[in-house]
Amino acid sequence: MTDSSLTQLTIAQAREKLAARDISALELTESYLAAIEAANGALNAYVAVTPDKAREMAKASDARIAKGEAGALEGIPLGIKDLFATEGVHTQAASHILDHFEPRYESTVTANLWADGAVMLGKLNMDEFAMGSSNETSYYGPVVNPWRAEGDNKALVPGGSSGGSAAAVAAWLCAGATATDTGGSIRQPAAFTATVGIKPTYGRCSRWGIVAFASSLDQAGPIARDVRDAAILLKSMASVDPRDTTSVDRPVPDYEAAVGQSVKGLKIGIPKEYRIDGMPEEIEALWRKGIEWMRDAGAEIVDISLPHTKYALPAYYIVAPAEASSNLARYDGVRYGLRVPGSDVSDMYEKTRAAGFGREVKRRVMIGTYVLSAGYYDAYYLRAQKVRTLIKRDFEEAFAAGVEAILTPATPSAAFGIAEQDMDADPVKMYLNDIFTVTVNMAGLPGIAVPAGLDGKGLPLGLQLIGRPFDEETLFRTGYVLEQAAGKFAPKRWW
Template identity: 80%
Template sequence: MTDLTRLSIADARKGLDAKTFSARELTDAYLAAIEAANPALNAYVAVTPDKARDMAEASDARIAKGEAGPLEGIPLGIKDLFGTKGVHTQAASHILDGFKPGYESSVTSNLWRDGAVMLGKLNMDEFAMGSSNETSYYGPVVNPWRAKGSDTDLVPGGSSGGSASAVAAWLCAGATATDTGGSIRQPAAFTGTVGIKPTYGRCSRWGVVAFASSLDQAGPIARTVEDAALMMTSMSGFDPKDSTSVDLAVPDFAAAVERGVKGLVIGVPREYRMDGMPQEIEALWQEGLSWLKAEGAEIRDISLPHTKYALPAYYIVAPAEASSNLARYDGVKYGLRVTGKDITDLYEMSRAAGFGREVKRRVMIGTYVLSAGYYDAYYVRAQKVRTLIKRDFEQVFAAGVDAILTPATPSAAFGIGDAAMKADPVKMYLNDIFTVTVNMAGLPGIAVPAGMDGQGLPLGLQLIGKPFDEETLFAAARVIERSAGLDLSPAKWW
């Protein structure tokens, strides 16, 4: 029998329906893969074998009765940011030590409703703050890809590094992830996987640990464009428990995948040609444009003039919201408690011990920009810049552009503990240079593997779409995926 963990979600569903194998057999294959690989990759922070087998057996029963859901029997990994009832949910932070919620997030509830199976919780940057998955309390996640002839461990990107690594290494059929400034798209690009950040409001944020509430959005990471579309159809939907959730019908995203790009106008923003951008990123970008043109799309140069302000504005808005959201972690009601001589001492000592260095840095930045005398100078001004960024996109789309093609990242994956990144946090933040505008404007964006660098590491391209027009992104991403024709199987070293 074919290695069951190598099947796409679409093919696994066909096999389950044909009873070629059972959901229990499929789940056991993934659990065995996790047991063998996780000590080397550190993608999972908690594995739930008993729960997974129970869910798989329930799926087999529904399949036998002809009552299979759209994701029936498909084993998924869940980012540690999503609340899972009675199961480890700590946002990869020590401050939430031992926390197991008494509720289920809306997104995971939707997945279980449609028959998916939970394998466990995936590692991530602490509170989703990071671009390399090195800030986790549980240690860095390792990318299954390695440069040719090298045994150096590479980062999988962040914050959804565990999700991307697990999908790329066949440790789950697909994974939930979240994106606040690129945390789905950047790790997908680094690991040769497909990741989509939906339009803000498409997926409920209820039950997902908050980082920056006006920017956070859940989405899937999967091995193929079709798989990402299948997952997103289940993850999406209106939720009255989330005031930012949009009451719109959920399209059949998978039906749009093979729609093609004939007649579409693809924009190329001149502001994304950054100084010092590697030649191979520029070449990949041009190749992506030529593929779309060959399939009948029109390529048009466009301008997004406020792009250069996106990263500095993001690093004011996001830390400000994080400062507010993380104030609830005080050592009193749940999680880590370090006792002190009085309540103030308890707060200070619990937070000092519970939060990691990057989280503390961002909370301090956020508290500073919200403080008296600085609020207008920083936060209010950043929100005005955000409005201008959003308007740039609105004007481009109003002029007839259907989607925008850009690089996903400024480079391929870099080494864990990279000295230059460690010495300068701003250098790390620049990893999100191509992705943060999408969050600031609330737009959908997808990263799709499109090529390899000179060292044999995957590189991705990003497509940005109109609000709630993810279908066009899936169609265009499929054209790139098919044209690239890549073998995205990392050589197994673990």
């Protein structure tokens, strides 16, 4: 039995209905599988669907619920970004070079979710190796945003790199999704699709079993329908892990308990450097509205300065490609994935990497190799790391002055058309989509994107809140205030 209305439930609502035995986990799962079958041809959000595994996990959830042994996410169907290793299931980072790779192990984050009773629906599309801001670099083709401009049928990007995650959540093809954020890859697609996405503090979630892009920047987090659902998911995803020495050994709070708490007296910083030249008036107006919402809720608004913000984007596009060139050196056609025969081993390496990597991945590997090469390491990579330290210090000084969260726009625009920004002709224009988000990764801080309004064409826009290290609770408190003031947004179904 399937019921399309079941896919409209939030995780919190579904959890209550499952606990009360009003619905079964199998019914909920079947409803999502039916929705995926009907819509994925139009949206291309999933690159692999696992119906048999989903039904098996749902039946096990129903059995545990019947015994009174339900976990925190018992019976909740989730989509998993193709960057997370899932045992025996397609894990290819949306790249040709990992053709047919099915790991014999499970990422720590997904293992945590399954331990709490979640159900896997399948693997979600993404930019290849998480390199992109529009989900157009995937070997499996672009994801289509479920949102459309009013009176226009043009296909829009969902943002990237976690575009499949954001589109699937927005289009009711999963109750929530895992995602990763290296320079904005959770928050930007969340803003483009009117979903909620949180990038936790670096070290809050284990990176073990997640295909690496830039190891000092990558961080897993959830994309969900609302702030409460994001809090529920992060509680299950976060953990210390001896296999990831960058994961932090500190208790995981009950994030959901922070949702709805008062923000009266909280100091919210407004950084002047985020008022960039040429910022659309709609973004500026939304930001002003967000400031008023926080003030109306009792927060204290203070102007702050983050003077090194202007250097964040160029420094990021040195550090991230440098780490990517190192991480992606392991894909050589020898042990797994694609292999293109050559006259010798060296020729095989070259042909495999040439055929296996897409244009954007090649571009970043080449940039990264260049900035790490002899004679350029000091001029580029070392200098970028020094800038990164200054960016981090800017935030530390603001927090030391009593600021508890920082409010900024999430993106410089609403979603744009597929193929509208030519990555080959002007890659920098695409990179500018990350202008409001990369500072958070460079400083290792938590950041949340919350839907805050619609632009003149009826497309969603988001606001971003940046928090102190390991203070995601304040982000859920403040994010909930924005959510309540702005209201909920959903796309008009066309798929």
